[in-house]
Amino acid sequence: MKISHDMHTHTVYSGKHHAKNTIEEMVQEARRQGMKAITISDHGHSHPFYGINEKKLPEMRAEVDRLNQKYDDIDVYLAVEANLIGSDGTIDIGEEELKYCDAIYAGYHYGFTPNSLKNFFTFMLPNAPARFIPALQDKLLESNTQAYLKMMDRYPVKMITHPGDKMPIDIDQVAKKAAEKGIILEINAHHDHLSAKELEKAGKYDVKFAVNSDAHQINHLGRTGNALESIKKSGIDPSRVINVTYEENDF
Ligand SMILES: [Zn+2]
Ligand SMILES: [Zn+2]
Structure with a gap:
């Protein structure tokens, strides 16, 4: 693949x-x-450690446009991987991102700047230790899931990055809404989400998938990690993954 x-x-x-x-x-x-194509998708501006400086977006856009002129064998797109920053589904997207980007993605990352004190205590803080504490996971599952559902209703998001990574969510509900909205669910090679199990659940709904490297350097670009194994194990129709080509011995 x-x-x-x-x-x-x-x-x-x-x-x-x-x-x-x-x-x-x-x-x-x-x-x-x-x-055939690559999308540059740096982090939403509100993340204190690795968010983009949104004032640089015009410069990024100009560079992407220049490269599309320079190379006629590849299409280059610009996106932002926005942060989910509130349990009301808020993501850190403003007019600037919408103006300069070809697409908006959304994902949950640790260490984001929450949009209220309440979200600090109910949405940011508890999700970090939750992966070690099953009882906390159960508690957060519903509110986390609601955050994703609201986000999908509120924004023109093209893809959810690494769904299920870093915070527990109900994949069934998220996939159902993604299918309604035409939002792609990612099989992220770096974070291993969607996993085979999550993919199997999501596959019950009419949703499309994409395998991405989430590369932070050229050596990792195009990496697929366990994605092929997950696709096979999940039993989904491989043609539902929209951005890959398969090789003869893949299946
Ligand atoms: Zn991410
Ligand atoms: Zn990323």
């Missing part, structure tokens, strides 16, 4: 400590691998 359009990649605009390569270096690596 090969990724033909890596839809989730990071560059130095997420901070030089967080990601290693420039947009053009990522594009050149994608071309080397024979990809």
Whole structure:
């Protein structure tokens, strides 16, 4: 299996400590691998450690446009991987992102800046230790799930990145809503979510999937990790994964 359009990649605009390569270096690596397209999707601005500086968006847009002019064998797109920052479904997207980006993604990340004190205590703080405390997971499952559902109602999101990673959610409800809204669910090679089990659940709804590397450097671009195994184990129709090509011995 090969990724033909890596839809989730990071560059130095997420901070030089967080990601290693420039947009053009990522594009050149994608071309080397024979990809048809790449989307640059750095982190939403509100994250204190690796959020983009939204004032740089015009510069990022200009660079993406320049590279589309320069290379006619690949399409380059610009997105932002926004942070879910409130249990009311708020993500850190403003007019700037909507104006300059081709697509908006949304995902949950630790360490984001919550949009209220209440969300600090009910949404940010408890989700970090929850993976070690099953009782806390049960408690958070419903409110986390509601946050995703509200977010999908409120924003024109194209894809949810690594659903189920870092916080417990009810995949059934999320996939059902994603199907209604035409939102892609990611099989993230780096974080291993959706997992095979999650994929099996999500597969019951009419939703599309994408395998992405979430590369933070050129060496990781195009990586698929356990994605093929998960797809096979889950029993979903492989053609529902929209951005890959399969090889003869994959199945
Ligand atoms: Zn992410
Ligand atoms: Zn990412």
